[in-house]
Amino acid sequence: MSFDIKSILEHSDIQEQKRTLKNINQYFYTNYKGIGKIKVFEQEFEYFSDFHKFWEKNHKKILNPTIHEEKCESVADVLHDLFVKYGKNIFLELYDTLDLTKEEICKVRLFTANQDFRGSRNFSEFAEIYRSDPSVFDIKFILEEPQTFLAKLQLQGLSQSDKRLRYAQITAEFLYSNGLEPFDLFSYANEDYLEIRKLLTELKGSGFGNKKTDMFLRDMRQLNVWPQGKNYDKIDVASDVNTIRVALRTGILKTDIPLISSFLDIFCYQYVLLDKMNAKAWRRVWEIWKDKYPTETIESPCQMDYLIYKIIGKELCKEKLSFFKCDSEGHTFFWHSSRNSTCQVCYEEKRERKRASLIFKDLPCKYQEGEIYVSRNRRIQEKLPELRECPFTKICNSKDPNFVKLQPPKSISILGRTGWTTAMTRKEEGGGGLMS
Known part of the structure; x- marks a missing residue:
């Protein structure tokens, strides 16, 4: 049975349109006394x-995310080839630690x-703050004055300040109450990466979900800092929209229907499910x-994270290739930067600077001309010199006219001023x- 909401709304009388919109809105976005309760975050x-009740019960079987074995093997082969050609350093992100000790880095x-x-800064910037004044990172100080701590780190004016305060204070409270410095977590958890992961992710309200914890342990x-230890191989890729995007487009992770909008993903069931399955898919690779x-x-x-997230996910698997048209001569051309405003054809042929307008941006891997972006991207070339297209281009089959640019899930917070409970x-x- 098909249900054509477009036809119903556009080809019915005004009374039917009113009833339809009212019923849609009430079913999806309103509640009533006695609807029932759900427990989240204690x-x-x-x-x-x-x-919401329907989606909680049925989201798994509707989305039905599965891991595609053959695609996983194809991706594994590509990653191996890159490892052989460039070495293991392409999988490592080594911060400038400004010569801090292991204890200080931790x-x-x-x-x-x-x-x-959302707007946080590089490790080296925080390391410089520590070098200037180590007392900023004193556990008792953070516990007693979390607002001052955030101000010292220049994080206070960023988004979700209420969360940031809570994260800092709860983390400090755990360490202080157990008489620990961060470096001591390793011995406290029996030098077991999996135990540390469990400890942090179960620290309610600390902000250490799977992604943040896996990134911390990887680092x-x-x-x-902790060069030995058990179960490091149990730590996953830090799943996020970038690694999910690559997983969906390579096909290592598949769903039965395209992902639904965050406006329908009430209480984030889709996002949580895809997040878990994405980590499993990359682990299978x-x-x-x-x-x-x-x-x-x-x-x-977890060591795949830098390459998959920062290089492929953020630099290659986004709409970074720009297509321009000359305003006066009609020339068209691809360019590596959307900030350009000059017709590069006129400039190349006549050394004349004529205005060009940006027409669209798209994935570099979809066009032969994508090489101009890849070859001029400093971050890509520093890690993968001489690379001219995304290494997963053939797996994604992105030059095929029927290629679908699958999108990762987005998420609306459950709590907070712009969360579901507020709406x-x-x-x-x-x-x-919600209001923005």
Whole structure:
């Protein structure tokens, strides 16, 4: 049975249109007394709507995310080839630590890892703050004056300041109450990376979800802070929209339907599910790679993070190739930067600077001309010199006219001023939703 909402709305009378919109809105976005409650983050909330109850129960079987074995092997082969050609350093992100000691690196990284969202800064900047005044990272100081701590780190004016305060204070409280410095976590958890992961992710309200924790643990190994230890290979790729995007487009992760909008993903069930499956998919890639090439591989799936996230996900798998048209002569050309405003054809042929307008931006891998972007991207060329297109281009089949540029999930927070719990409204009251 098909349901054509477009036809119903556009080809019915005004009374039917009113009823349809009212019913859609009430089902998806309103609740009522007695709708029931759900427990999230150790708190109870009313269900957002009847659709919320349906989505909670059925999202897994509707999306049905699966890991594609053959695609995983193809990706593993490409990663192995890159490892052989460029060496393991393409999988490492080694921060400028400004010669801090292991203990100092650990402290700075722990207290900034859970602040690493929406406008946060480089490790070296935080390390410089520590060098200037180590007392800023004193555990008791952070516990008692979290606002001052954030101000010293120049994080106070960034988004979600209420979360940032809570993250800093809860992390400091755990360490202080147990008489620990961050570096001591390694011995406290029996030198077991998996135990540290469990400890941090179960520290409610600290901001250490799977992604932030896996990034922190990866850095502790790569920066030689905790060079030994058990179960490092159990730490996953730090899943986020960039690594999910690459997983979907390469096909290592598939869903039965295109992902739904965050406006329908009430309480983030889709995002959480895809986040978990994405980590499993990249782990499967690593397992195949390790099994096929045991002496030419990396230690842990989490070490794929830099290449997949920062190079491929952020630099190659985004709309970075720009297409321009000359305003006066009609020339068209691709260019590596959208900031350009000059017709490069006129400039090349006549050394005349004539204005050009940006027509569109697209993925570099979809066009032969994408090489102009890849070859001129400093971050790509520093890690992968002479690379001219995304190494996954053939796996994604992105030059095929039928290629679909699958998008990763987006998420609306459950709590907070722009979260689902703020957007609730009763059926009879109307309104509801969010304001930006």
